[in-house]
Amino acid sequence: MTTATGDERRTTRRRFEAKKWLPILGVAGIVLYCLAPFYWMVVTAFRRPADQYDLSPLPRTWSVENFRAVFEPGTGFGRALLNSLIVASTTTILTLVIGTSTAYALARLAFRGKNLVLSLIIATSMFPGISLIVPLLRLFTDIGWINTYQAMILPSLSFALPLAVWNLTMFFRQMPQELEQAAMVDGCTPGQAFRRIIVPLAAPGMFTTAILTFILAWNEFIIALSMVNEQNMQTVTVAISKFTGATQYDQPFGTQMAAGVIVTIPLVIGVLIFQRRIIAGLTSGGLK
Amino acid sequence: MATITYDRATRVYPGSEHPAVDGLDLHIADGEFLVLVGPSGCGKSTSLRMLAGLEEVDSGAIRIGEHDVTGLSPKDRDIAMVFQNYALYPHMSVADNMGFALRIAKTPKPEIEQRVREAAKLLDLEQYLDRKPRALSGGQRQRVAMGRAIVREPRVFLMDEPLSNLDAKLRVSTRSQIAGLQRRLGVSTVYVTHDQVEAMTMGDRVAVLHDGVLQQCASPRELYERPANAFVAGFIGSPPMNLLDCGLDGETVRAGDTALPVSSAVRDEAAHGGGVTIGIRPEDVRVVGSAEEGMSATVDLVEELGSDVYLHCSLPDEGQGVVARAEPRSAPALGESVRLGIRPEAVHAFSAVTGERIAV
Structure with a gap:
């Protein structure tokens, strides 16, 4: 490939890097998919009972009220x-x-x-x-x-x-x-x-x-x-x-x-x- | 230290009609190094494992010294065994591996330590005593396996192809080490190998097995010079003995286009017994001038070994081949036609039917 231009070489390298990242992306996807319900469980557990239907990713006010109730x-x-x-x-x-x-x-x-x-x-x-x-x-x-x-x-x-x-x-x-x-x-x-x-x-x-x-x-x-x-x-x-x-x-x-x-x-x-x-x-x- | 006797020992594996070891009769003297050799599947490992107690004996008996050990479990036989794959305990250090049998026998700790140390010194393993087997090289693992056997001071050593996992160079040096060690310790040893060079160089006597049947048990020299049958003749020696099926031609036996003067016994066998097989070692076949007596042949392959050259030649009739040793400097080239002379006194003869040796 003596006639390869700089452009071609750059695309090959980019494709190579994409290949390297793909498995990591896949693994991250699976981990997210598996852990999401657990995350939601933990977050909901730390909300105040009054906020239990709240949809914010982190509790507005952290509370251990639920644990006390258990x-x-x-x-x-x-x-x-x-x-x-x-x-x-x-x-x-x-x-x-x-x-x-x-x-x-x-x-x-x-x-x-x-x-x-x-x-x-x-x-x-x-x-x-x-x-x-x-x-x-x-x-x-x-x-x-x-x-x-x-x-x-x-x-x-x-x-x-x-x-x-x-x-x-x-x-x-x-x-x-x-x-x-x-x-x-x-x-x-x-x-x-x-x-x-x-x-x-x-x-x-x-x-x-x-x-x-x-x-x-x-x-x-x-x-x-x-x-x-x-x-x-x-x-x-x-x-x-x-x-x-x-x-x-x-x-x-x-x-x-x-x-x-x-x-x-x-x-x-x-x-x-x-x-x-x-x-x-x-x-x-x-x-x- | 003890003698070992196989008394018509037979092993038939369940579901198989043909015995793996068939009526083995063998007596091994005190302190002797006996090698069991044969091609794979000949029953040599089975014979060894019968002596170890790892394989049942279906009929016959096995004795160590005066004791009949036929039905005893391995632990009651006072034997030590080196396995082909060494079977070191992966979770124990080298010292613990070597001392394991003594610990099981409840030997006092200081004595275990001392005996392990002595064996380690003998095998050059002292600086590895705390390592686990996985941190050792192949040769070191092999020595640990040897050490585990030596520490026991057993009555009998059993070795099942202990060198087959080493590279060629290490195998040659370890070969002489094991033989030397055995002579020094003077423990009766049965050694299994498929390599006839190992068998010849290490054994006081060599027992050749084929299809579960003992073919011949003799000193390496005897085995080489007077093979009991065509199988032993073809198995021992490298390259192997040339075996030619020959017909009778008047008073002589004809090999290729040359006549061999043979005894009347051989002539009788050739005439009435169904033919003879003539055996000649490659070193007894030489290239001669065209004026001399010999077989004409064509060189198919030239094998250069440095000190020697082996010529693989084909005879004109029946597609039979002959290997001849030649001088490196005057070796014929590939494809050349040559005359091969045979030393008549070096000729072996075997019955073509039974394979048994016939006095020449």
Whole structure:
């Protein structure tokens, strides 16, 4: 291109720069789209109750009135937070224990119909949760589980497990089998090899699964709403839906938004803490 | 330190009719360095893993010393193994990797530290003890894998192609290091490789496997000079032995357009047993003048190695080829017609049907 004029060169450069900026623009667009509702939630939460239908991008007058309303004794919100924490943590721990052992077996043992089992596990997660409500309600009424934690934990567990098992199976599968074999030659029982070699290496996968499960269980609504009718057993999602305004026609948007912010904070903190543990490439270097 | 015995050990993988290892009989002396060699899929790794306890034995037995270890789990066999991909524990430092087996065996901490330090010194790894495997080069990782085996002071070393991930130059130097180390430690060792040069240079004895069956187990020299069958003849040596299918022509066997004087056993086999395969090493084939006895051939390819030149030649009949070694300075050019002389005393003969060696 010896005959290229300065003009042509300039357009090429401009086109090149546009190409460089396009992905950044795309990412910014997606982030904006995802975060806009959260932004609106936070902003609305900090408005005075009287301004709750205001459309200004920032509150005219900042106020924590809504947050105070959330924790008024009548709402039982503190108790609901505790309930949510119990249900979500128990679900997460159980999912990890059951999911890890199931996934390890599926990844390592050779038995007939292994892929069928894996497909069936995934298939169970395709039932719409709402279709299970009526039979579950009937069942739990019969065995006296209404208003208990297990009535919320067990269904959450069954929703979370398929994804957890699938995730962890894929994670274990990409771990070279020679690692356990080396450990066994080094004198480990299969159990020791699993605990001392595989579990530390699987930590990133397990933390990812834990976060996803916790979020799923924390945000669960429909089961918690159906299986519990006592105020001191309800979870935060249910508690928020039952906030009332001054009158029947008064929607307490501000209070709900403030509660939403409070409920989201533990998730954000959790993800930030665990993110540090999810170090990519932890397994690299042991082989070859 | 112990002897190792394979007693008709057989492994058939589920869903496969053909055994991966078929009735392997092998006795390895105390302190011996035995190399299992063969093409991929010959069952050499399976044999090693059967000894390690990582693979079941379907029939037969495996003994280490006087103990029958056939059904024992790997941890009860007192063996150390170096894996092809090293299988270092990525989350542990070099020192922890090497001391792991001792920690599992609940050895006191000071002793672990001392033994790890000694092994690290032996392998020139002292300044890397605190590093994680991912911060090491390929050669260093290989040495850590060796170190992990040495620290154990086991009765048996098992090595599964430990050099295959190193570059060519490092492979040659590590080859002699491992062989030297083994001789110094005097631990019985079984070493698996697909590389016949590695097998020949490292092993006290070499066992050649093919299709799960042991073909021959002998010293490198014996293997080279008296291969038990056509497979071993073609596998050992680089470039491999020339194998020519020959017909009987009166009292002699005819190779190309030349007659080879052979024993009556070979003649009988050629006449009644279904033909013979004649084997000649490239260094026993030389270019001769047109007046001398020899096969006429055409040079297809000239392989220059510096010290030697290998001529890949085609014979006029049946598309058979012969590789000959020539002097670098007087090597014929590509496409030239040459006469190839054979040293009659260097000729090997094998049955064309069974491949078994026939006394010449």
